[in-house]
Amino acid sequence: MAKPTAKAVIAKKKIWVPIKATKLFNDQILGESFVEAPEQLMGRVASVSLMMLTGDPQKQTISVSFKVTGVTKEGVTTELIGYKLLPAAAKKLMRRKRDKIEDSFIVETKDKKIIRIKPLVILRGSTTGNVMAIMRRLERAYVAKVISTSDLDQIVTDIVTKKFQHGLGMLLRHLYPIGACEIKQFELIAPEKIKELGLKITLPPEKLPEFKSAKKEVAKPEVQQEQTAAA
Numbered sequence: 001m002a003k004p005t006a007k008a009v010i011a012k013k014k015i016w017v018p019i020k021a022t023k024l025f026n027d028q029i030l031g032e033s034f035v036e037a038p039e040q041l042m043g044r045v046a047s048v049s050l051m052m053l054t055g056d057p058q059k060q061t062i063s064v065s066f067k068v069t070g071v072t073k074e075g076v077t078t079e080l081i082g083y084k085l086l087p088a089a090a091k092k093l094m095r096r097k098r099d100k101i102e103d104s105f106i107v108e109t110k111d112k113k114i115i116r117i118k119p120l121v122i123l124r125g126s127t128t129g130n131v132m133a134i135m136r137r138l139e140r141a142y143v144a145k146v147i148s149t150s151d152l153d154q155i156v157t158d159i160v161t162k163k164f165q166h167g168l169g170m171l172l173r174h175l176y177p178i179g180a181c182e183i184k185q186f187e188l189i190a191p192e193k194i195k196e197l198g199l200k201i202t203l204p205p206e207k208l209p210e211f212k213s214a215k216k217e218v219a220k221p222e223v224q225q226e227q228t229a230a231a
């Protein structure tokens with residue numbers, strides 16, 4: 001019986017394909033991938049240190065993620081889908097006997113992009129639960145309000161340059177001294193996942209809530225401590 005002939009194996013030539021960041025980061029090269037065709041990279045995610053894109057050593061504790069969305073003659077294009085403060089850096093911000101406000105909620109940008117954002121606020125001491133609740137409510141209102149009036153590129157720019165965190169921190173300082181204000185993480189969410197997972201979008205208020213009454217709540221513990229010491 002004749003032996004079956006082996007099928008010829010056709011080896012496809014692979015090429016190095018550059019992966020480019022968004023225009024916001026001047027189309028810098030994130031890296032290269034060795035594939036048969038650039039189209040194979042569609043949908044893949046690449047993560048790099050923000051220091052690599054900005055040249056700022058202070059940004060080495062932040063990771064940004066890009067998803068491949070298009071193919072050009074020069075390589076593949078991406079969109080920014082995530083920003084994350086590394087766990088070790090977030091832990092370093094924590095201090096003993098200091099309260100913190102960690103939050104996670106979903107908001108919509110002016111250009112209809114949906115993101116999950118996780119602010120992190122470290123206070124300079126401990127305060128009452130009532131003040132913490134007011135600060136959290138004000139924080140959510142501010143974040144939702146600012147993001148709803150800005151497109152995604154502007155939001156990313158403001159977060160990378162710390163303008164966004166500075167604005168939030170300055171507002172919350174009216175209620176209690178702030179030690180640190182950071183964006184721990186944000187990620188782009190596909191619109192179809194909102195309905196699929198039953199997620200709720202935090203709507204922006206018409207105006208930020210008043211915080212005059214909150215100042216009184218902050219003052220109460222200090223008065224009580226002075227009275228106790230005097231006793």
